[in-house]
Amino acid sequence: MSFETVTSKAIAAPAGPYSHAIKTPTAIYCSGQIPSDKDGKLVEGTIQEKTAQCIKNLKAVLEEAGSGIEKVVKVNVFITDMGNFATMNEEYSKWFTHKPARSCVAVKTLPKNVDVEIECIALP
Numbered sequence: 001m002s003f004e005t006v007t008s009k010a011i012a013a014p015a016g017p018y019s020h021a022i023k024t025p026t027a028i029y030c031s032g033q034i035p036s037d038k039d040g041k042l043v044e045g046t047i048q049e050k051t052a053q054c055i056k057n058l059k060a061v062l063e064e065a066g067s068g069i070e071k072v073v074k075v076n077v078f079i080t081d082m083g084n085f086a087t088m089n090e091e092y093s094k095w096f097t098h099k100p101a102r103s104c105v106a107v108k109t110l111p112k113n114v115d116v117e118i119e120c121i122a123l124p
Contacts, residue, residue: 001024001025002024002025003022003023003024004022004023005019005020005021005022005023006019006020006021006022006023006028006061006064006065007019007020007064008020008060008061008063008064010038010060010063010064011033011036011038011057011060011061012036012037012038012039012040012057013040014031015040015111015112018031019031020061020064021061021062021064021065023065023066023124024124025124026123026124027073027121027122027123027124028062028065028067028121028122028123028124029121030058030061030062030119030120030121030122031061031119032076032078032117032118032119033054033055033057033058033061033117033118033119034054034057034110034111034112034114034116034117035049035050035051035053035054035057035114035115035116036053036057036112036114037053042112042114046087047079047084047087047088047091047115047116048087048088048090048091049091050114050115050116051088051091051092051116051118052091052095054116054117054118055069055091055092055095055096055118058072058118058119058120059095062120062122065122065124066124067122067123067124068122069095069096069122070098071122071123071124072096072098072100072120072121072122073100073101073121073122073123074100074101074102074120074121075096075100075101075102075103075118075119075120076102076103076104076105076118076119076120077092077102077103077104077105077116077117077118078104078105078106078107078110078116078117078118079104079105079106079107079115079116080106080107080108080109080110080114080115080116081106081115082106084115084116085104088104088116100120
């Protein structure tokens with residue numbers, strides 16, 4: 001199967017040896033996005049603001065790959081505090097109105113000590 005790497009100039013460069021996404025003929029696999037702006041500066045504020053930034057970053061990657069947020073079929077959310085679950089969901093539900101499959105997992109820590117990281121799989 002053929003695939004291509006996807007890198008968006010609209011968001012910060014990957015923090016390690018990976019691409020923003022891999023596009024195959026049948027799916028786009030997006031790497032996890034943390035709440036950072038185009039320059040890599042971490043977004044401060046509420047869990048809603050941080051969740052929104054993660055999703056904006058995913059949206060930019062998907063658009064670079066020729067897809068969009070409306071074509072997301074699976075999402076994985078990683079949060080460091082399940083106490084943020086309900087408020088994260090408030091923001092999340094504004095973006096994913098089509099309700100793709102999802103997992104949400106509490107983890108001890110995330111890169112750069114952020115509170116949330118989101119990855120997804122979308123159709124091309």
